[in-house]
Amino acid sequence: MKFLDGDRIYLKHIDESDYQIIYRVVQDPEIRRLTGTQSFLTYEKIAEAYEGFKKQNNRIDLMIVLKENDEVIGDLALLDVDSRNRNGSVRIAIHEEKFRSNGYGTEALDIILKYAFDQMNLHRISLNVYSFNKRAKKSYEKLGFEQEGILREELFYDGIYHDNILMGLLKEEYKRKK
Structure with a gap:
């Protein structure tokens, strides 16, 4: 079921039927490289993790789905939500190369940022x-x-050692970009 709607994609909550997709994706060497994932995760560990995430009230885990054919092309999360300080963080993965560099990731992030700033008042x-x-x-x-x-x-x-770059966006900066 759709949670948030965009022009070409929509975001839906992750459910049990998505665990197999996530399991397949975390086996992909390029996804592992882009996310820095070094340990191998079993299907059971993934299912256990996402069942645990559902019980947390400081995160939202979503699948990115193409509107044209309902194909899942990625996943994202709004996590570490701190309502007292009104901040949080995001992470995103576009699952296959053919869906990268098409603006889907940017659109998905834009959708969740709008929700985070406008609905959650982060x-x-x-x-x-x-x-x-x-x-x-x-x-x-x-x-x-x-x-x-x-x-x-x-x-x-x-x-090889790689740097981890921290990036941030304030609500007022996001609104100015719009």
């Missing part, structure tokens, strides 16, 4: 991106995110 959203993921960083900057810091050589992946 003030600040942050995210992390690895330095080698130039395409994602460009998408985030298009939405108004600014680099706020660098965790130098934080990820050791395939024998």
Whole structure:
């Protein structure tokens, strides 16, 4: 069932029927590289994790779905929501190369940012991106995110150290971009 609607995509809550998709995706070497995932997760561990996430009131886990054919093309989460300080963070994964560089990720983030700022009245959203993921960083900057810091050589992946870039976006900055 649709949770939030966009022009070409919609976002729906993750349910049990999506666990197999997530399991398949986390086996993909490129997804593992882009997300810095180094441990292998079983289907059972994924199901257990998402069942646990459902019980938390500080996150929303969603699938990104194409409107034209209801195909799942990615997932995202609004997490670490701190209602007292009115901030949270986001993470996103577009599952297959053929769906990347088409603006779907940017559209999905725009939908969840609008929800976070307008419906949840959050003030600040942050995210992390690895330095080698130039395409994602460009998408985030298009939405108004600014680099706020660098965790130098934080990820050791395939024998190489990579920086983890912290980016942030304030509600007023997002509104100015619109």
